[in-house]
Every structure is written in C-alpha cells, then in structure tokens.
Amino acid sequence: MSVTPRIGTAGWSIPRDAAGSFPGQGSQLNRYARVLGCTEINTTFSRTHRESTFGRWAEETPSDFRFSAKLPKAMTHEARLKVSRADVNAFIESLAGLGERLAVLLVQLPPSLDLETRTARTFFRALRAAFNGAVMCEPRHPSWFTEAAQRLLREEQVGRVAADPARPVGADVPGGWLGEAGDGRGATVYYRWHGSPRMYWSAYDDEWLLARTSEMARWPAGTDVWCIFDNTASGAAADDALRLQALLRRTF
Numbered sequence: 001m002s003v004t005p006r007i008g009t010a011g012w013s014i015p016r017d018a019a020g021s022f023p024g025q026g027s028q029l030n031r032y033a034r035v036l037g038c039t040e041i042n043t044t045f046s047r048t049h050r051e052s053t054f055g056r057w058a059e060e061t062p063s064d065f066r067f068s069a070k071l072p073k074a075m076t077h078e079a080r081l082k083v084s085r086a087d088v089n090a091f092i093e094s095l096a097g098l099g100e101r102l103a104v105l106l107v108q109l110p111p112s113l114d115l116e117t118r119t120a121r122t123f124f125r126a127l128r129a130a131f132n133g134a135v136m137c138e139p140r141h142p143s144w145f146t147e148a149a150q151r152l153l154r155e156e157q158v159g160r161v162a163a164d165p166a167r168p169v170g171a172d173v174p175g176g177w178l179g180e181a182g183d184g185r186g187a188t189v190y191y192r193w194h195g196s197p198r199m200y201w202s203a204y205d206d207e208w209l210l211a212r213t214s215e216m217a218r219w220p221a222g223t224d225v226w227c228i229f230d231n232t233a234s235g236a237a238a239d240d241a242l243r244l245q246a247l248l249r250r251t252f
Contacts, residue, residue, distance in 0.1 A: 005216050006226045009229045009232060010237065012033070014031060015238050022035050041067055045108070048094065051095075054094075058101050088127060089130050105127060115141070124156040128157060134224070140168070145170045159178065159190060161174075164191075183223075191227045195231025200230065200232065203234070212244065
C-alpha cells in the first residue's frame with residue numbers, strides 16, 4: 001500500500017462495548033490514542049475551550065497523533081463565512097495548545113449555503129494565512145460541486161471532504177486541492193463517514209469497508225489520508241474504525 005491512512009472517530013468517547021479494545025490506564029483520550037492515530041474535535045463547533053484544555057489533550061497523546069478541529073458554527077452556519085480576519089485569527093490562536101498535533105481544520109457547511117465565490121475566497125484566504133496545516137471543506141449544497149467551485153478550492157488550496165452518505169451526488173469523491181499534480185501527493189485527503197442508511201447511527205458492514213480500503217490504496221505515497229467515522233450516536237464509530245484498521249492490516 002502506498003499510504004498508511006490515519007483512522008479515527010469524531011470525538012474519542014469509548015463505548016462500553018468497545019472498551020476491551022482500548023486497554024490500559026489513563027483518560028479515554030489517552031487510551032484511544034494508543035490504538036487509533038487521529039481524532040476530530042467536534043466540540044469546537046458549538047462551544048469554546050481554554051487553551052490549557054487543548055494543551056492537556058496534546059499531552060495525553062503520542063507525538064505522532066494528530067487532531068483535526070471543526071470550525072465553530074458561528075462562522076459556518078450563522079455568519080455563513082462572512083467572518084472578520086480578526087475572528088478567524090482568534091479561533092486559530094485558541095487552538096495553540098495542540099501545537100504540531102493539530103493537522104487539519106474542518107469547515108462543514110450547512111446544506112442551505114450556496115457558493116458565493118467572493119465570500120468563500122475571502123474566508124479561505126484568512127484561514128490559510130492563519131494556519132499552515134490542511135484546510136478541508138465539507139459543503140452540502142450542489143453549487144459547491146461545479147467546476148467553478150473546484151477551481152476556487154484548488155486556487156485557495158482547500159480540499160473537499162469525501163462524505164458518506166453522498167449528499168449531493170458526487171460528495172463521496174475527494175475534490176478541491178489535491179496537490180500540485182492533482183493526484184493527492186503532498187495534500188490531505190479526508191474521508192468523513194456519517195453512517196448509512198441512518199446518518200450518525202448505522203454501522204458499516206465489512207464489504208463496504210473493504211471497498212474503501214481498495215479506494216484508499218490508489219493514493220500515492222505522500223498523500224495524507226484521513227478516515228473519520230462520525231456515526232457516533234449508537235457507538236458504531238469506534239467498532240467501525242477498529243474493523244477498518246484490521247482490514248487494512250490484513251489486506252496490505
């Protein structure tokens with residue numbers, strides 16, 4: 001296999017049924033990080049944290065562990081990307097405690113937010129100026145799946161999340177910035193799986209996960225591939241992540 005995907009879940013809560021797969025002492029994050037290599041911080045979407053909280057989280061994880069952080073809904077859903085550079089900078093600065101472990105910023109957009117090129121470009125430029133990691137966007141309006149949107153994302157070096165379920169059509173395919181050559185090399189590819197058919201609840205079967213391993217194997221060395229399971233409502237995410245990890249180890 002050309003790449004070794006980072007596999008994790010949205011948050012790091014360990015369901016009771018999966019506790020045996022995360023052995024040892026320590027906090028749930030400490031136990032989680034000994035087994036899985038990344039996590040997505042979703043709580044930043046709805047509330048603020050002290051910088052010391054992020055610092056503690058960094059201390060509880062190995063040096064090669066990585067976090068992604070979801071942008072606040074105040075920016076994406078309420079202000080609809082019409083955010084001052086000062087507010088963008090303040091959010092990025094609040095994450096400083098994570099240090100080099102912070103690798104990705106996730107910009108999830110509401111289904112009602114259509115593409116306004118000037119607004120989006122201004123917002124993404126502010127993010128890119130303040131943060132030198134990967135910026136990933138998960139749009140959910142059809143206007144973001146046009147050639148004009150692709151061009152914008154490539155120009156601003158913003159990747160488009162590959163989501164399941166794919167709403168709208170085409171949302172399951174990575175897009176936007178995929179490196180200088182457009183093949184993923186030197187870029188981040190971010191898969192975000194919400195559970196299907198019931199979003200946030202349904203688990204994935206082995207056949208579906210095995211198909212994803214074949215898909216990920218096509219990315220060349222130098223691609224930073226993330227697989228985040230967001231089907232956490234029933235606790236399915238942790239088990240799905242562990243099964244995908246096992247499939248990758250057996251298959252490649």
